[in-house]
Amino acid sequence: MRTHLAAAAAGLVVITGTGIAVAQAAPAADAVTRTGSLVNTCANPVVDRDVTGWGRHGTGAAGARVAIGAHVVADHAYRQPSGNGVNPEMYLPQKDVTEAERWRFAMDTWVSGTTAAVTARMQVDWYGPASAYLGHSNGAEVPVTPNAVETWTRVAGEFTAPGGATRANVTAQLTGPAGMTWSATACDYQPISLPDPTTPPATPPPGGADTAAQRYNWGTPLPASDEFDYGSAAAPAKPDATKWTLAGSEASGCWEGHNGNGRRCEENSRVLGGIMRMTGEAGGDTGLLGSKFAQRYGRWEVRARSQATSANNGKQYHPVLLLWPDDEEWPEGAEYDYLENSAPGEQCAEAFMHYPNHQPKVQEHATKCNVDLTQWHNFAFEWTPQHVKGFIDGQQWFVFSADCIQCAPGPMFQTIQLDNFHGTGLQTAIFEVDWARVYSL
Template structure:
């Protein structure tokens, strides 16, 4: 039986000790180490007493060390019946990124069904060719590391048991007490690339955010950056955000598009040396051409249902039909020749981590 890990302890007590957050004693547990590393990053800038206690306990286990997550943990996923997670926080035009609402409701694939349907995709619209990696979620053996430990910023629990597949659809379920899940495609890390996924999120708890994001494989957030290219934050699931984190002070640029996210839609991100572009059902809706804010190193895809407790006890869930990944050469440019989205990346238009977390509740 799997040893109870950090997340279980955090859910049962508010008084944390080193023993409560002790790492498993049965060798290197990649899922625990990845989760602990993410939680430590998610606590960046949180100076509450609770956050300090969690941070101290994780640091005592070595979670702040560069080699805490060994390379073997990112060479391939651990598979199994779990999921993995990360955080989901993360703005402008000209050579920046924008907070405009982009292309409105995007393409028309929302009424299509999930498994067996494709809908309009960025890959087809811009001729990306055959993907290097695909997961159609016929099972949970697609090379994922599943989060197993504390929830986002220490809230709730991330459990591998929250993820399941049926009829080619991945479902991550979140309970009213904050037990949820996430998963990282750690073995498919790359610098630059394209990713696309078909996702929907039924209306449910306002405490749950559904995310597709890119996370730094070096586990060096915030310096390593973060690209939340699909974050469904609204209770009614009627708008979706992009947050791009950058820099040691966790600066952010963002954008928002209105869409019925309870229906199936295809969400894509393209990261090239020229910038970052996001797509909805094959149409660009946000872009930054500010190369100074791009991630400095390799990243990998994560799928997460994160819990930001707002006092309700309602469940939440998200569904994923498929995800795909393409590589991009160093000299390859953006699929579109448009300028950056409305806005800029100066300090007046960027948001802080605190502001973003507050907007989530």
């Protein structure tokens, strides 16, 4: 599958991060202060086209989709007007669940029209097969300060699906007097079991002895290798600029993304004292590293894992390890994707070997299943005048030599990518690398 190093400069300013965050955007001409959360991964999270999934509940007044101007992500919200009764409620998009799953349901809210102390909470009505009602759960009360000026507060609750549950009807309640105007947007549903993309591991992962380099005596890694043993959780570092070209490292800050989808940004790749973490955001911003070292023929090995960090919405990032032509045009220069997956953390590793100039055909494809890509594995690639070979944890899993597939005409270099195939509204993800090593033949 095609991947590319698009270096189109983008003069946009974005707020980065994928955890729950309240941030102020870059000042606009009218100096609007923007608040709210950067994550929004439920169905119709920001009411961008219609109000599907949102509506009045209980003593809530009939609401409508309205334009807003001071949220960091959303341009629209669902608003219940001053006709709200005491302790109004609203419903949010439903979510399919499985019993015993743990979920964090959240949204951003803004209240005006009162000076009273107000709290809000997330709630769930649980249903099983044939819409059988199973019970109700309340989340924690979150203080919300009413304000005549648009100001967004994150409200979240954690819930465990009861036995037999198949659906969560998510609602919210505002505790306060009648007559309040209540707005909500940026709903976010995340499995609690998934990793927090803002939190690095306590210690670097073990390096692993099951490497192709050790098994086949590849020798000493070249200086272009990177152990990523710098930076820290408290002070994340940029990848070593003497070894890597970072996407968007120019003044513009970002490149155009894969096939024009989203952006590749320098700040989405950071070293945390033992690992490099590449982050794919819901809005489509991701990272890319390209090695500054290229060679014709050689060996490469990378210890990596990938994980989704929010609920699956069908728009998933592609983790990729590949060799890209240094001087030749594409596809004349060939392309060797020795790990490329259509979603983070899959159970089958895939590889795509592109023929030079896509002749006599486009590519060869290899698949190896029963490989949990959420766990650390060593992915290695060997390119010689005779063949191209792939290894996982020191074991060969593909070799191709027919029709001169190995005949890329010039030097190639390693890239590490988390590619965006869907534009915006993606399932957030991380792609982590313990080390990246390169060897001569």
